[in-house]
Amino acid sequence: MNSGEVIDVTRDAIVTFLKVGGPMLVVALLVGVAISLLQALTQIQEQTLVFVPKILALAAAALFAMPFMGDAMASYMTRIAERIAGG
Template sequence: MTGAEVLDIAREGVWVLVIMSLPMMVVGLLVGVVIALFQALTQIQEMTLVFVPKILAIFITMILSLPFLGATIAAYMDRIVDLIIIGG
């Protein structure tokens, strides 16, 4: 296996990581913006108000996207296993 092939595998691994974390990050961002807007409109400046809804939203998103996450990581691992078996 050459250095270029190793870099390709690492690059693909980083993209898999980004693709898998994207749904949770977007939901966390949207919930954070909505709560910040709510806090600005009501002038409630409680720092802990953001954490519980954001954690719940991210957890629900993770549960709903588990089939997608599993399929994505399984496809990546199938490619890695094939490369190990074939040897390059």
């Protein structure tokens, strides 16, 4: 395996990682910002307030994005298996 193939595999892995993890990170970021804004506006300084809404939002996002994430991981594994079989 030469350096060009290693770079291609690494680039493909990073893109797949961003496809799989990106939606969850965006949901966590948006919920965190919304709760922080709510805390700033109402002057509620409870540190644990963000956990329950964030967990519920991430669970809903995971259920919604699971087919997409599974497809991205399966297609990545198929591409890697083809590279291994191809030599």
